[in-house]
Amino acid sequence: MGDMNGKDAVRTMNSTSIRHGEHVDTIESVDVVFRAQRKLSFTYGAVFFAVTLAIPALSVWWKSWYAVPIWGGFTANYLFVSLLYYIFLWTMAWTYSKQADKLDEQLMHMAADITAANTGEEA
Amino acid sequence: MNTIAIILVIGLTLFTIGLSIFSRRFTRTTADFYLAGRKVGSFANASAISGDYLSAASFLGVAGAVYASGLDGVWYAAGFAGGFMVVVLFIASALRRFGEYTVADFAFGRFGSSRIRLITVVAVLLTSLFYMAPQMFGAGTTWQVLVGTGFFGMSPYTSGVVVVAAIIAFYVAVGGMKGTTMNQIFQFWWLAFAMIMVVVFAFGNGFSYPKALADASAEPIVNTKAFTVAELTTPDAAGLTPYERAAEVMSAEELAAVDEFIASDAEGKIPVAFYAGNKLHDLRDMLFREPGHRYNTFDQFSMVLALVLGTAGLPHILNRYYTNPSGKAARRSTFWVLVFIGTFYILAPIAGLAGIGFIRDFVAGGGELNAATVNGLLVKPDQLMPTIAEILGGQWLMGIVAAGAFAAMFSTVGGLLIAAASALGHDVYEKYINKNASEAKRVAFGKASVLVFATLALAIGLAIPYFGLDQAYPALIAMMVTWAFSVGASAFVPMLLTGIWWKGTTERGATAGMLVGLVGAITIIFLNILQQLGTLGHEGILGFVGSLTYPVLFTFPLGLLTIIVVSKLDGQLPKNVDEIWMRIHGTASERHEKQHGLDKVGSMFAKK
Numbered sequence: 001m002g003d004m005n006g007k008d009a010v011r012t013m014n015s016t017s018i019r020h021g022e023h024v025d026t027i028e029s030v031d032v033v034f035r036a037q038r039k040l041s042f043t044y045g046a047v048f049f050a051v052t053l054a055i056p057a058l059s060v061w062w063k064s065w066y067a068v069p070i071w072g073g074f075t076a077n078y079l080f081v082s083l084l085y086y087i088f089l090w091t092m093a094w095t096y097s098k099q100a101d102k103l104d105e106q107l108m109h110m111a112a113d114i115t116a117a118n119t120g121e122e123a
Numbered sequence: 124m125n126t127i128a129i130i131l132v133i134g135l136t137l138f139t140i141g142l143s144i145f146s147r148r149f150t151r152t153t154a155d156f157y158l159a160g161r162k163v164g165s166f167a168n169a170s171a172i173s174g175d176y177l178s179a180a181s182f183l184g185v186a187g188a189v190y191a192s193g194l195d196g197v198w199y200a201a202g203f204a205g206g207f208m209v210v211v212l213f214i215a216s217a218l219r220r221f222g223e224y225t226v227a228d229f230a231f232g233r234f235g236s237s238r239i240r241l242i243t244v245v246a247v248l249l250t251s252l253f254y255m256a257p258q259m260f261g262a263g264t265t266w267q268v269l270v271g272t273g274f275f276g277m278s279p280y281t282s283g284v285v286v287v288a289a290i291i292a293f294y295v296a297v298g299g300m301k302g303t304t305m306n307q308i309f310q311f312w313w314l315a316f317a318m319i320m321v322v323v324f325a326f327g328n329g330f331s332y333p334k335a336l337a338d339a340s341a342e343p344i345v346n347t348k349a350f351t352v353a354e355l356t357t358p359d360a361a362g363l364t365p366y367e368r369a370a371e372v373m374s375a376e377e378l379a380a381v382d383e384f385i386a387s388d389a390e391g392k393i394p395v396a397f398y399a400g401n402k403l404h405d406l407r408d409m410l411f412r413e414p415g416h417r418y419n420t421f422d423q424f425s426m427v428l429a430l431v432l433g434t435a436g437l438p439h440i441l442n443r444y445y446t447n448p449s450g451k452a453a454r455r456s457t458f459w460v461l462v463f464i465g466t467f468y469i470l471a472p473i474a475g476l477a478g479i480g481f482i483r484d485f486v487a488g489g490g491e492l493n494a495a496t497v498n499g500l501l502v503k504p505d506q507l508m509p510t511i512a513e514i515l516g517g518q519w520l521m522g523i524v525a526a527g528a529f530a531a532m533f534s535t536v537g538g539l540l541i542a543a544a545s546a547l548g549h550d551v552y553e554k555y556i557n558k559n560a561s562e563a564k565r566v567a568f569g570k571a572s573v574l575v576f577a578t579l580a581l582a583i584g585l586a587i588p589y590f591g592l593d594q595a596y597p598a599l600i601a602m603m604v605t606w607a608f609s610v611g612a613s614a615f616v617p618m619l620l621t622g623i624w625w626k627g628t629t630e631r632g633a634t635a636g637m638l639v640g641l642v643g644a645i646t647i648i649f650l651n652i653l654q655q656l657g658t659l660g661h662e663g664i665l666g667f668v669g670s671l672t673y674p675v676l677f678t679f680p681l682g683l684l685t686i687i688v689v690s691k692l693d694g695q696l697p698k699n700v701d702e703i704w705m706r707i708h709g710t711a712s713e714r715h716e717k718q719h720g721l722d723k724v725g726s727m728f729a730k731k
Contacts, residue, residue: 018705018712025709027701034708038624041212048208052431056423059414060403066194066413072333073340078194078412081201082472086465089204093211093458100216101451108710 033107040103044096051088055081125513128269131522132529135313136290139533142305143294165452167308169459172443174307176203176434176464177314178254178535179261181471182528184601187504189475191598193344193411195418196475199601200468202427204461206434206608209616211457214435217623217707219453225542226441226615227550232706233622234630235697240550242634246614246641247438247546251539252579253607254437257600258532258539259584260593261505262287264600268493268509269525284584287532292577294533295540296570303537310530315467317527321508322470324515325477332473339411339479344399345372347502349392349594352385368397373498392594396498411476418672425676426605432679433608436615439538442545478511485514504598536580544572595655605673606648613640613678621686626704630697632690640682647674 018025058065059077066077178184181203188196221229226247231240266283273282295303348365355366366385370378373396384393401407403415403423418426434440483499486492492513494506501507512524548569553560560568587593596602617636621628650669653659659669671677697703705711 016701018702018709020711020715023711023714025705025711027705030705030709033710034704037216037708045209045212048205048212049431052205052427053424056414056427059423060420067407069337069340069412072331073336073338073412074333075412077414078197078336081194081197083469085201086204086461086469089208089461089465090458092208093461096212097454097458100454104451104710104713108714 029110032110036103036107037100040096040099044092048092055085125269125271125518125521125525127518128522128525131519132269132526135526135530139306139310139530140290140294140297142309143297143303145305165455166459167304168443168452168456169463170311171304171307172440172456172460173463173467174309174311174314174530174534175439175443175538176437176460176535177311177467177531178604179258179265179528179532180601180604181464181467182314182318182531183261183265183505183508184257184598184604185468185471186475186478187507188598188601189472190478190501190507191344191346191504192416193339194414195416196598196601197472198426199430199605200471202430203434204465204468205427205431207457207461207464209431209435210440211454211461214441214619214623215453215457216451218441218619220709220712221707222712225545225550226438226619227546229622230618230633233703234628234633235699235703236630236634237555239630239634239637240554242637242641243615243618244546244550246610246637248543249641249645250436250438250607250611250614251543251546251576252583253610254439254604255536255539255576255580256583256587257603257607258536259284259287259580260587260603261528261600262532263584263588264503264505265509265525265528268506268513269521271493280588281585284581287529287536288577288581288584291533291536291540291580292574295537295544295577296573303534303541306537307534310534311463313530314527315463317512317523318467318470318474320520320523321474321512321515322477324520325473325481325511328481328515330473330477330480332476335476335480336412339476340413343408344411344416345396345498345500346399347394347396347497347500349394349502351390351392352388355381355385355393355395365395365397369395372396372398377498394495394497394502396500411479421676422672425671425673428679429605429609429612429673429675432612432616432675433605435619436608436611436613438546438611438615439535439542441615442542443538474511475507478507481511481514482507490514503593505600536577540573540576540580543576544569547572547575591656592652595652602672609648609673609675609678610641610644612675613644613682615640617679617682617686621683621690623707625687625690626700627690627696628686629690629693629695631693631695632686632688635689636682636686639685640678643678643681644674647671647678 016027055077064076066075068075070076071079180199185196185200185203188199190196218229221232227240227243230243231237263280263283266286267279270282271279273279275282277285294306350365355369356364358364366381369381373381377396381393381395399409399416401409401413401415402417402419404413407413407415409416414423478501482492482496482501486496486499492510494510495502501510508528509521509524513521516523548565552568553565557564557568587599593599614637617640618633621636622633647668650659650665651672654661654666654669660666661670
């Protein structure tokens with residue numbers, strides 16, 4: 001188990017809860033957190049894979065995408081892979097990161113509330 | 124002899140050694156040696172991850188692949204960058220939250236068996252060896268261009284491999300993760316500087332991106348390859364010999380040299396140039412701006428999947444996520460990595476495209492290069508970066524680029540050696556061989572593991588030309604790195620994804636899935652190598668499997684499916700599965716860390 005920064009010195013756990021200092025996770029609170037994180041990650045993942053796999057699909061089946069120059073020697077395919085794809089990645093990573101931070105904050109409070117309700121103590 | 128360039132490379136090398144010696148005083152515990160004490164902040168960690176990630180494949184290989192293959196080469200850059208999205212979306216936070224040292228620790232903690240930990244260790248070591256191979260090949264080829272001669276009777280290639288293996292082994296063993304982290308931060312920024320300088324010099328010499336792309340696409344792509352006399356005169360399936368194909372492209376003067384080679388019935392090989400075919404749209408000419416030089420329909424998808432999934436399966440990159448102080452910092456690091464490497468990967472294809480015109484004009488003007496050319500094209504595209512630097516900016520720019528190439532190899536092989544040392548030292552020695560070993564003994568074993576793996580890297584580097592791999596593939600560096608990605612994507616990613624996101628994953632399921640992915644990927648890669656070397660034919664099932672350049676489109680879903688099916692059939696979840704689930708997805712630890720300020724970045728250089 002990780003015990004590199006001393007935090008685990010205060011950790012205790014059993015089959016239904018984990019305590020870190022004053023803070024407790026129960027399996028109910030973790031399930032709520034898990035479902036919300038899964039929804040966020042898999043929504044972004046679906047967009048990421050749809051766009052990323054669309055590029056080779058268009059390269060195979062849509063001539064206007066891969067063979068018609070639109071700016072100097074650039075085709076839409078070359079322009080997207082060499083430049084626009086990075087802008088797509090940066091936008092995805094930034095918005096995901098911000099939303100995940102926000103979700104973390106919400107879930108921390110939510111988990112604390114659920115735990116307090118279940119254990120009857122202040123989480 | 125490129126004296127100024129060599130002095131710059133020596134200066135960089137001495138600086139990296141100095142950094143390692145400086146960091147030695149801060150490496151006391153195994154946490155320091157493997158994880159830099161878990162005190163690396165987002166920006167520093169992003170720089171270190173970028174340095175770790177940007178290997179010879181990115182610095183030499185991407186530009187070389189674009190130079191040789193046009194748009195199919197540009198995909199290396201886009202795919203290498205895209206892989207970090209999978210890391211940030213599905214893996215980074217959970218891995219950090221689970222709070223272990225290594226991927227093998229995760230496997231053990233999640234599934235609770237020594238069997239899966241040891242299989243993960245084997246997979247880590249194999250993936251690391253696959254990744255080391257192109258770095259060592261890059262060392263040899265860069266030395267050929269930079270120095271041009273060997274020492275102690277060794278060839279220039281061998282000398283480069285030996286020097287790089289020795290230096291990295293020294294500085295990783297001395298500096299551990301802290302020294303390696305500091306070196307990687309410095310090396311990333313040097314790499315970025317070198318790439319920017321090449322592109323700035325290209326634009327300063329009249330390069331125009333849209334015009335150069337139009338010019339490069341005016342004629343079909345020309346391949347270069349070396350043949351023996353027998354190969355030159357043997358007709359292919361279309362009834363044409365390589366000599367007849369070369370006659371369509373090469374000048375009368377260059378063709379006369381080939382005629383003389385054939386007439387003399389000399390041993391060895393001679394490089395020739397010929398028009399490339401289009402593997403994707405076989406009725407179209409193979410133009411630089413269009414897909415199809417390297418990949419058919421299957422490989423277009425398989426290559427993309429290998430690159431975007433493979434990053435999440437690289438043990439030396441995953442290990443870096445354990446050095447983040449919190450899950451939020453892990454996500455923030457990944458965003459900065461994408462900005463850093465994205466900028467780098469936008470520039471690398473520009474350098475590759477620029478090389479076509481500048482090298483052709485330089486050779487046509489009577490210029491002489493250390494790198495071999497035919498028809499105004501480099502015989503080894505992986506030598507593009509130092510070559511174009513010499514043409515555009517003389518010895519100074521060549522020195523900056525050559526130092527960048529060595530920095531890329533140092534930083535990546537350094538990370539791989541740490542990952543391999545972690546796998547052997549932490550996952551095997553500390554867990555099974557000597558559980559009560561003192562800190563000093565553990566660190567000593569880690570350093571010994573580094574030396575063993577550096578020796579293996581050296582052997583692999585020397586084996587590549589021995590087996591003729593450098594002649595079998597165009598732009599070999601990028602190709603070999605993608606094999607490493609394929610092995611990582613097939614072995615680790617299905618296990619990590621299901622382990623993190625599906626509670627029903629069992630130990631037997633995960634073990635079976637990893638084995639299927641690992642063995643399947645390595646088998647297909649070796650069959651492809653055998654086919655390229657002419658040992659395996661194209662007929663039958665083996666011939667078909669051997670024709671797959673990248674196995675991921677088969678092996679990733681196969682690994683995933685195996686995990687799901689075996690887990691369903693098995694149904695034996697770990698007894699403490701709820702505890703494990705709470706460790707992966709719970710927030711109590713982060714709330715506690717936040718309350719006590721433990722999520723803030725401390726100093727990597729704090730003395731204990």
